[in-house]
Amino acid sequence: MNPDDLRYSREHEWVRVDGGEAVIGITSFAAGELGDIVFVELPEPGARLRQFASFGVVESVKAVSDLFAPISGEVTHVNTDLRERPELLNSDPFGGGWIAKVKLSDTAELDALLDSGAYAELTAG
Amino acid sequence: MTEAPVALRRTPLHAAHEALGARLVPYAGYEMPVQYGSIIEEHRTVRAAVGLFDLSHMGELLVTGPEALAFARYAVVSDPGALEPGQAQYSMLCAEDGGIIDDLIVYRTDEGYLIVCNAANHDAVVAHLGELRERGDFDAAVEDRSERTALIAPQGPRAAELLASLTDLDPGSLGYYHSLRGTVAGIDCLVARTGYTGEDGFELFCDARRAPALWDALLAAGAGLSIRPCGLGSRDTLRLEAGMPLYGNELDRTVNPFEANLGRVVKLEKGEFVGRAALASVQQAGPRRKLVGLVMRDNAIARHGYPVLIDGREEGVVTSGTASPTLDQRIAMAYLPAQAAAVGDEVEVVVRDRPYRAEQVKLPFYKRPRE
Numbered sequence: 325m326n327p328d329d330l331r332y333s334r335e336h337e338w339v340r341v342d343g344g345e346a347v348i349g350i351t352s353f354a355a356g357e358l359g360d361i362v363f364v365e366l367p368e369p370g371a372r373l374r375q376f377a378s379f380g381v382v383e384s385v386k387a388v389s390d391l392f393a394p395i396s397g398e399v400t401h402v403n404t405d406l407r408e409r410p411e412l413l414n415s416d417p418f419g420g421g422w423i424a425k426v427k428l429s430d431t432a433e434l435d436a437l438l439d440s441g442a443y444a445e446l447t448a449g
Numbered sequence: 450m451t452e453a454p455v456a457l458r459r460t461p462l463h464a465a466h467e468a469l470g471a472r473l474v475p476y477a478g479y480e481m482p483v484q485y486g487s488i489i490e491e492h493r494t495v496r497a498a499v500g501l502f503d504l505s506h507m508g509e510l511l512v513t514g515p516e517a518l519a520f521a522r523y524a525v526v527s528d529p530g531a532l533e534p535g536q537a538q539y540s541m542l543c544a545e546d547g548g549i550i551d552d553l554i555v556y557r558t559d560e561g562y563l564i565v566c567n568a569a570n571h572d573a574v575v576a577h578l579g580e581l582r583e584r585g586d587f588d589a590a591v592e593d594r595s596e597r598t599a600l601i602a603p604q605g606p607r608a609a610e611l612l613a614s615l616t617d618l619d620p621g622s623l624g625y626y627h628s629l630r631g632t633v634a635g636i637d638c639l640v641a642r643t644g645y646t647g648e649d650g651f652e653l654f655c656d657a658r659r660a661p662a663l664w665d666a667l668l669a670a671g672a673g674l675s676i677r678p679c680g681l682g683s684r685d686t687l688r689l690e691a692g693m694p695l696y697g698n699e700l701d702r703t704v705n706p707f708e709a710n711l712g713r714v715v716k717l718e719k720g721e722f723v724g725r726a727a728l729a730s731v732q733q734a735g736p737r738r739k740l741v742g743l744v745m746r747d748n749a750i751a752r753h754g755y756p757v758l759i760d761g762r763e764e765g766v767v768t769s770g771t772a773s774p775t776l777d778q779r780i781a782m783a784y785l786p787a788q789a790a791a792v793g794d795e796v797e798v799v800v801r802d803r804p805y806r807a808e809q810v811k812l813p814f815y816k817r818p819r820e
Contacts, residue, residue, distance in 0.1 A: 359682070360489045362772035363750050363779075365801075381801065383750050385488045385771055386682055407748070 325352055325444075327418055331434055332443035333394040335376070338418065339437060341428070348394055349422045350382070350413060353447045358384040361413045366402040367424060373397055375433050380423070382413065395433050397426035460505035461599050461660040469678055477568035479506040482680040491683035492774040495646050496817075499605035500679035501667055504652070505660060508571035509598040510578065513561035514589035521562045521589075524581050524723060525555060526706060528716040532557040537626045537643060540714060542566075542577060547705040547727035550577055552696055554643060556628050563639070563654075567696045571595060581723060599660030603667055604650030604687075606817075607674045612640070612651055614670050620651065634666030645684065647691025648817055689769050689780065692742060692813030698753055699740055699768045699782060707736040708784065710812065739790040740768070742812040743781040743798065747805035751781035751798040758797040758804055759789050767798060773814060780814050781807070 336354035373393035471482035527540035628641035757765035770781030
């Protein structure tokens with residue numbers, strides 16, 4: 325259920341690297357734990373993310389949770405569909421529910437992330 | 450997941466919740482289902498069909514004896530003397546200073562006056578009632594039936610239809626805020642037409658040992674009515690849309706009923722009762738702050754504890770807020786200075802250090818369509 329071509333943080337965000345750019349989002353596990361997501365506060369394009377630092381907020385019906393950047397870099401695009409349809413984070417977290425595209429500042433940071441097997445272990449039981 | 454530091458109590462339906470895949474969370478000392486699946490789906494099920502709640506954590510205290518009524522009238526701010534047999538009323542226990550100790554429902558039953566209180570306040574209510582009974586030397590007894598009583602609530606426009614399929618009673622003819630004793634699925638119940646969802650519905654009190662059988666029978670009979678088990682998550686969004694206060698959010702020891710728009714519940718003319726002097730002076734002078742409804746005009750959700758600004762100054766506080774599943778709006782309730790409470794006026798709510806516009810609106814946010 326966690327795609328093999330992604331890297332994962334312990335805070336339940338994923339990264340899909342394509343050259344010097346990466347797409348980031350939250351995992352299906354995270355979306356399930358949050359429940360129905362009703363609001364997303366996105367970073368602005370141009371914002372600089374720092375690995376493992378907060379870069380936005382997701383709100384479920386009941387709770388407010390921080391989003392933590394899985395990698396550092398500059399935001400080039402944000403998924404504006406999420407403003408109108410935050411539920412994409414629940415229905416399609418690895419696809420249509422992507423959150424931002426980032427120009428990577430240090431690809432070595434990827435080594436601090438988990439592969440799908442290690443992430444599956446982290447979220448098991 | 451970390452283990453809870455203290456042992457949580459379980460309702461008689463705990464095994465049923467686990468079998469249904471509920472997410473269980475600590476609430477008022479109990480391990481309670483917050484949701485079985487999607488809170489939004491559960492919420493919509495109650496608005497459109499029928500949802501089933503386990504409310505067995507709530508407290509049930511039976512007041513009996515020759516002076517049961519005199520004692521009840523002295524303890525609560527409403528007038529249980531106005532209750533016909535089988536009738537119920539929303540009420541509150543207030544302290545001498547008028548602060549709310551709990552909000553509750555008083556049912557006049559064939560056994561006496563049944564007080565149903567919040568689980569989180571159960572111990573405080575029992576202690577308070579015990580103290581009052583001794584102080585006033587009332588010839589009345591307060592029996593704590595909370596442990597032995599389960600409470601199961603089918604709520605929604607199809608709740609009456611559901612019950613009718615399981616009982617010889619005529620649930621449709623039972624008046625709002627009325628109760629009667631009967632059997633549902635062969636199980637003895639006190640059947641009350643009360644609830645906390647803003648929808649038609651019932652609350653069924655039964656012996657805790659029979660609760661699993663009653664729960665299963667209701668779910669089975671409701672299969673054709675699109676029934677869902679519903680958790681405390683949807684209970685909270687449903688009551689918020691209906692503008693109903695939640696103790697711990699809108700109500701607490703520092704709030705009096707007039708501030709919470711519950712002045713109509715207080716019967717000053719009934720004679721002496723706890724808190725009367727303080728409440729009479731609040732009524733005369735008018736409350737200093739008032740509970741208002743807010744709809745967010747900017748893109749943010751107000752939550753419990755967020756500051757409210759009037760003309761840029763922090764003057765109020767949000768008590769509850771969410772994205773309303775029924776209305777497609779972001780709604781909240783908040784306390785504002787009484788002179789600032791005005792439907793149509795704009796305020797700002799501070800969300801993560803930034804102000805967002807909100808408009809004061811009339812409560813409730815949602816009113817069910819009446820037949």
